[in-house]
Amino acid sequence: MKTFRSWLLPLLCTLSAVPALAEGPSRAPFLWEVDGPKAKHYLLGSVHLLPADAEQLPDGLEQAYLRSAELVFESDIAALSSPDLQSKLLAAAKADKPLKASVAPALYERLVRRAGSVGMPMAMCEPFRAWFCALSLELFSYQHAGFRAELGIDQQFYKRAVTDEKPVHWLEEPQAHLALFTDTSAAQSEQILAATVDELIEAGSEPADLLRTWREGNGAALEELGAQLKARTPAIYERLLAGRNRAWLQRLQGALDGDKPQLIIVGAAHLYGPDGLVALLRQKGYRIQAADRPAEIPEAPPPQARLKLR
Template identity: 35%
Template sequence: MSLVDSNDRRRLGDWLILACVGLALISDGWTADAPQKSRPQKDFVWRVQSTNGVLFLAGSLHELRARDRPSASLYEAYALCDRIVFEVDLAEIGQEDFRREVTRLARLPPGKSLTKQLDAATVQKLRQLARRQSLPEDEFEQFRPWFASSYASLLLLSEAGFEAAHGTDQTFFDRAVREGKPRESLETGRQQLDMLVNLPERDGLAELRRDLTNGLAEAEALVQAWKTGDVEAMERLALEDRNASPSMYDRLLTARNAAWLPRLEHWLAGTNSTLVLVGAAHLVGTNGLVHLLERRGHSVRQMPLVR
């Protein structure tokens, strides 16, 4: 097998950002509802108020097309904040040492093969994807399921113009670097890598099959819900994901939200304003950050959509 050549190393380095998109998978056959014109559209940004501080909680899509611009509401929240917080430090996961570690951990042990764990139809889809990308047909052969799923999704989305460079995270990370705005992160790259490496193989295989079948349609639906602040739609897709893989949902969403909550309350206790940018699926549902903060007695208000 031939690993990705130098021209594709940057795309492979984006694996972690794309993996975060996978935390908000949309179930098979789901399509986004049309926006309801009878009610004002909201943004995927919430203003959280405490006695001392203000926190803006914004849903991020880690890969977008050039035309999928962040809303004016999100830019306003960025302008008002004294610091911006990301899920992970994008500078860290872009380092060559980290990418090499990802590639090392992504490999199956000698003698093992990804395609031996897959049905013939899925293997055929993988090979077709590789050919369309001018990659060897056996490009995925030596990758573990969790990485193969992220890599395949990255390639599929790139065919429709989705890129991490257009994603919400990268857009505001680059802006913060240029303007010298203080940055923090909720997790380290190593923490996220360990989390993915330790996912059960059956979950990675199931996600790979679904990505190859409905990956682009799911991405389109997710963008539609994000653009219109459709919390109900996002809650439905999150519930369907939980039903499809309860253990993966709990590990990638519920447990992380609970771990992040004390950090959010720490920032709220201060007098500075903070913008926290996390995957949109982290914000919805009974285990979402919005509900968790409301249960803790904070005033939480979804901001109106401003384009």
């Protein structure tokens, strides 16, 4: 099974192996131009972990940042990294009994094999609920392959926005962001773990596939994976992707209807398919096109206002 999972701090969009439809690197992977009534904006699909050799972002993404006066992220990145929310996350992840006694024996055996293959101690999972183990395994697997969260697209642009004093906003409050997992039922939690373990074990579902899919800007691959997730686990698809996309629309429209160019950065999985943001915004009447053609984008003047977090 090929699915998407999300890492909370920050969200990780995992792109699994499917036949590549793009040819070579894209100058603007997962970047869309959105014509609002008063300004042109940019909608960017983020990959939240990247290796060191991908630290230099493609030119099209750089130009979109320079053109934008403000940035919009999924949630408040600073708050999600705070000790207070980290403590709340860990408290919610604590389980009443060991993981081995909480999930199906066959799933636990597969988990032990995968954890061993990347050198992750099972002590990182045993005291916690299944969803937290899934997220830990996901992150550990990518870190084991040399991927780092601080090189993710959202993290790079957030740090630059702070330095450049560009205002930053977000689409969902940090508590709602955490609740995506902390409020899951036991069945949903085990389902997330099973999907994560099975995908990571499959041949071809490796970090290199994430990197290749991103570099090619292979949106068709993402749409196919979204369809597979919806067919296999519709409740998880609704919880992590489709439902959140609909919930974001009001804030998105507020940003897009303004007169200041916005760079909106969300996990790439949120953009594609019939429930994706591209389709939903088109239904609202916005003109959207892929920013995959060469173009000179002039740099915006430095913003006058200091950083604002709402």
